[in-house]
Amino acid sequence: MTRYGMAIDLKRCVGCQACATACKIANNLPKDIVYNVVYTKTDRDWDADFGTAVVRGAVANDNAGGSFPNCVLEFLPVQCQHCENPSCLRVCPTGATQKRDDGIVWVDNELCIGCAACIMACPYDGVRSMNEDEPEYYLDVTVGEYDAPAHEAGTVEKCTFCKNLIDRGEVPACMQLCMGRARFWGDLDDPESAVSQAIEGRDYHKLREGAGTDPSVYYLL
Amino acid sequence: MISEFPLFIFTTLGGLSAGLVMAMAAFPPAEKPERPWLAPLTALVLLGVGMLGVLFHLKKPALFLLALRNPAAGIAQEAYCGIVLGVLLLALLVMSWRKGEAPRALTWIAAGVSLIMAFVMGFAYVTNVGTAAWANWTTVPLFVAGDIAMGLALWAVLSKDALEKRPFTLATAVVLAVSAATMLLTGLHFGSVGQGAALLYAGLAVTLAGAAVAVVAAKKPAAWQAGALIACALIGTCLARWAFYAASII
Ligand code: SF4
Numbered sequence: 001m002t003r004y005g006m007a008i009d010l011k012r013c014v015g016c017q018a019c020a021t022a023c024k025i026a027n028n029l030p031k032d033i034v035y036n037v038v039y040t041k042t043d044r045d046w047d048a049d050f051g052t053a054v055v056r057g058a059v060a061n062d063n064a065g066g067s068f069p070n071c072v073l074e075f076l077p078v079q080c081q082h083c084e085n086p087s088c089l090r091v092c093p094t095g096a097t098q099k100r101d102d103g104i105v106w107v108d109n110e111l112c113i114g115c116a117a118c119i120m121a122c123p124y125d126g127v128r129s130m131n132e133d134e135p136e137y138y139l140d141v142t143v144g145e146y147d148a149p150a151h152e153a154g155t156v157e158k159c160t161f162c163k164n165l166i167d168r169g170e171v172p173a174c175m176q177l178c179m180g181r182a183r184f185w186g187d188l189d190d191p192e193s194a195v196s197q198a199i200e201g202r203d204y205h206k207l208r209e210g211a212g213t214d215p216s217v218y219y220l221l
Numbered sequence: 222m223i224s225e226f227p228l229f230i231f232t233t234l235g236g237l238s239a240g241l242v243m244a245m246a247a248f249p250p251a252e253k254p255e256r257p258w259l260a261p262l263t264a265l266v267l268l269g270v271g272m273l274g275v276l277f278h279l280k281k282p283a284l285f286l287l288a289l290r291n292p293a294a295g296i297a298q299e300a301y302c303g304i305v306l307g308v309l310l311l312a313l314l315v316m317s318w319r320k321g322e323a324p325r326a327l328t329w330i331a332a333g334v335s336l337i338m339a340f341v342m343g344f345a346y347v348t349n350v351g352t353a354a355w356a357n358w359t360t361v362p363l364f365v366a367g368d369i370a371m372g373l374a375l376w377a378v379l380s381k382d383a384l385e386k387r388p389f390t391l392a393t394a395v396v397l398a399v400s401a402a403t404m405l406l407t408g409l410h411f412g413s414v415g416q417g418a419a420l421l422y423a424g425l426a427v428t429l430a431g432a433a434v435a436v437v438a439a440k441k442p443a444a445w446q447a448g449a450l451i452a453c454a455l456i457g458t459c460l461a462r463w464a465f466y467a468a469s470i471i
């Protein structure tokens with residue numbers, strides 16, 4: 001059975017923010033909404049705090065940590081992990097948060113009542129965002145895909161794994177623009193898929209596995 | 222102000238209502254009370270205000286009925302319990318008003334639903350694995366013991382003879398002490414995840430003072446003790462709940 005997942009090669013990610021930008025534009029995201037944040041880390045403890053990012057208030061995206069000659073500068077792109085066992089799904093009282101047979105976890109904005117239970121239940125801080133008020137945009141024109149997700153006041157949004165693109169045979173927008181070729185996408189159950197091939201033989205890390213969510217995003221080390 | 226103020230109102234008033242119903246069932250008055258409708262009415266009003274309060278937590282309160290769709294979700298389970306308890310309390314109120322008393326079995330059923338609701342209110346937070354301070358087993362006893370402690374203290378005020386019964390005052394002392402212990406355990410857990418626990422410990426001290434009042438009442442009942450008990454139980458539990466919701470990640 002198809003089980004979509006993504007691998008992100010941390011050795012190849014150069015922190016260029018192209019995936020974050022691609023996501024923002026392809027999904028016509030409002031000002032305060034981000035699905036995909038590329039964090040800067042000054043350590044390699046992937047499960048501790050994710051690090052800093054301009055979109056989260058940092059002054060710059062590329063500050064190394066440590067002291068010479070032991071400096072550390074890593075980039076960690078974080079979006080919804082499309083967990084096998086999503087903690088957001090169970091707590092959603094309306095059934096707005098749903099998981100498709102192919103593993104994609106998404107939010108039906110027509111059912112969402114903005115209770116925020118999913119935000120509090122997700123162990124990956126910041127991957128879900130609440131549209132507190134009527135969404136505002138940087139541009140006066142609508143950008144991105146014609147079937148980009150709706151953005152509605154009082155509802156929660158997150159990475160859709162670009163299901164609109166997947167369903168017409170394309171790959172996620174963040175992958176398309178990744179200049180470091182750090183992202184791999186496909187069916188985790190198909191050993192021939194790009195994602196399975198990328199993971200094959202590599203050390204990898206899945207974020208915060210202690211939470212029991214079993215993410216579908218593999219970070220290649 | 223805490224971002225989860227509506228939830229604070231819901232679990233404090235709803236929990237107080239649930240605790241009162243449990244106290245009513247466990248320590249019924251020896252004689253027919255003059256105003257048998259007073260306790261069920263109080264419980265119903267507290268529950269109603271608490272459930273109205275929770276609507277303010279929703280960004281789209283008009284669609285609140287959608288929150289009943291997923292029975293596995295804590296919010297839905299809280300709503301089911303609240304609705305069933307509301308109907309039972311209404312029945313208790315009508316019967317005690319019309320006939321002077323309500324069947325004991327019905328009070329016990331309402332008490333059972335209340336206990337389940339207190340448990341569900343706490344357990345809903347344990348499943349919030351994204352909020353480290355909440356996702357711990359101590360959250361369930363913190364809520365259940367706090368609710369029963371508040372309920373017993375309120376029953377001391379509403380019931381004419383509760384304070385004169387030694388089993389009641391001893392039970393109240395024990396529950397308040399257990400509630401204080403759950404605040405200590407929760408405070409230790411908060412500390413282990415880097416969350417401030419000063420208000421939890423303040424709640425603990427006030428709740429322990431309540432337990433001391435109950436011990437004094439067990440030896441020598443006096444009129445002032447009911448007021449002191451409800452003040453200590455309410456303030457202690459509210460301080461602990463405030464600290465709890467202050468740990469919210471939103
Ligand atoms: S990362 Fe969070 S929002 Fe995404 S599926 Fe997992 S628990 Fe749900």
Ligand code: SF4
Pocket residue numbers: 091092093094095096097107111112113114115116117118119155156
């Ligand atoms: S905010 Fe919306 S998606 Fe999240 S749990 Fe509540 S109803 Fe579900």
Ligand code: SF4
Pocket residue numbers: 022023024026027035036079158159160161162172173174175
């Ligand atoms: S998969 Fe699509 S929605 Fe998700 S982070 Fe990438 S571009 Fe954004």
